[in-house]
Amino acid sequence: MSLNHIRPWRNIYRRKSRQIMVGSVPVGGDAPISVQTMTNTATTDVAATVAQVQAAAEAGADIVRISVPDEASAKALKEIVAESPVPIVADIHFHYKRGIEAAEAGAACLRINPGNIGSEDRVREVIAAARDHGCSMRIGVNAGSLEKHLLEKYGEPCPEAMVESGLEHIRILQDNDFHEFKISVKASDVFLSAAAYQGIADATDAPIHLGITEAGGLTSGTIKSAIGLGNLLWMGIGDTIRVSLSADPVEEVKVGYEILKSLGLRHRGVNIISCPSCARQGFDVIRTVEALEARLEHIKTPMSLSIIGCVVNGPGEALMTDVGFTGGGAGSGMVYLAGKASHKMSNDQMIEHIVEQVEKRAAEIEAETAEEADRPAAE
Secondary structure, X not given: OOOXXXXXXXXXXXXXXXXXXXXXXXXXXXXXXXXXXXXXXXXXXXXXXXXXXXXXXXXXXOEEEEEXXXXXXXXXXXXXXXXXXXXXXXXXXXXXXXXXXXXXXOOOEEEEOOOOOOOHHHHHHHHHXXXXXOOEEEEEEEHHHOOHHHHHHHOOOOHHHHHHHHHHXXXXXXXXXXXXXXXXXXXXXXXXXXXXXXXXXXXOOOOEEEOOOOOOOHHHHHHHHHHHHHHHHHOOOOOEEEOOOOOOHHHHHHHHHHHHHHOOOOOOXXXXXXXXXXXXXXXXXXXXXXXXXXXXXXXXXXXXXXXXXXXXXXXXXXXXXXXXXXXXXXXXXXXXXXXXXXEEEEHHHHHXXXXXXXXXXXXXXXXXXXXXXXXXXXX
């Protein structure tokens, strides 16, 4: 990551990890932190699952995980992989043969839970299948399914037990000369998750998959994930993330991106800076922001938009954004372009006008980016 010498307080020093590939997506090293989600359709319903994968990819998902609970799902996975625009991770629980079948079906990565996959011999068979078919693997330690001997040793799920579980299974993979793996140590408790992730980050150079498992619904789960994942990412821990919500997978992707965007770790789409509104507002801020969020979902170009209800903070915020609108009086406000006051616009026409200005600026940014890419390197 490039360092910000002007504002050093914004710097995040990422943990050094080795890099693996999940299909075409690099994970770890200096690769961008990737965003994942998981489908919740029946895997055997190929059309519905493919549609959900495509929707997640359109929202920005780099990788999508799909559950493979039975043989029929493993067969369906082959069709899904063929139509997926992003690499597919096969989620394997209880039956090791599903892992073998998923590798044969073209999964880019196999996620196994050490606590329920079975004996070391069975894990070795899954490793062999992953190697034969070019799959990476994720060791998925979960506080809710730790091995019996660790629960007996520690008395309850705790960071030490989760780290020990992860290291035991890392040893199995490494003993079989398999190194294309990442690891997660998830819990629904934010404190337990954070402590376990810090412990595993110190104990291995493997890429780390971050998540607060079973975080809850859209609001509560977003808050728990933002606190847990946000703090770990701020510490430099994490190479790929999944926000686990009892909500549409697209919402998981959106929240994941917003967490990364807030820390300056990924940039995609329009970052809307808006006030909470108050009695000073010159227009309906809440309704306007809701409308703009929906109207600007199609913009993938990283850029900023400020929507501020009055002139107290509006001009100052607009100085730092690509496009801005600040409420004024007499039913109109000021439009800012590239940080400078440009022209007035009536409130009843502002949404359409702002959408036009954002689309225009996005096209300009894309053109500038393409021009820089085509420019020959300096001698």
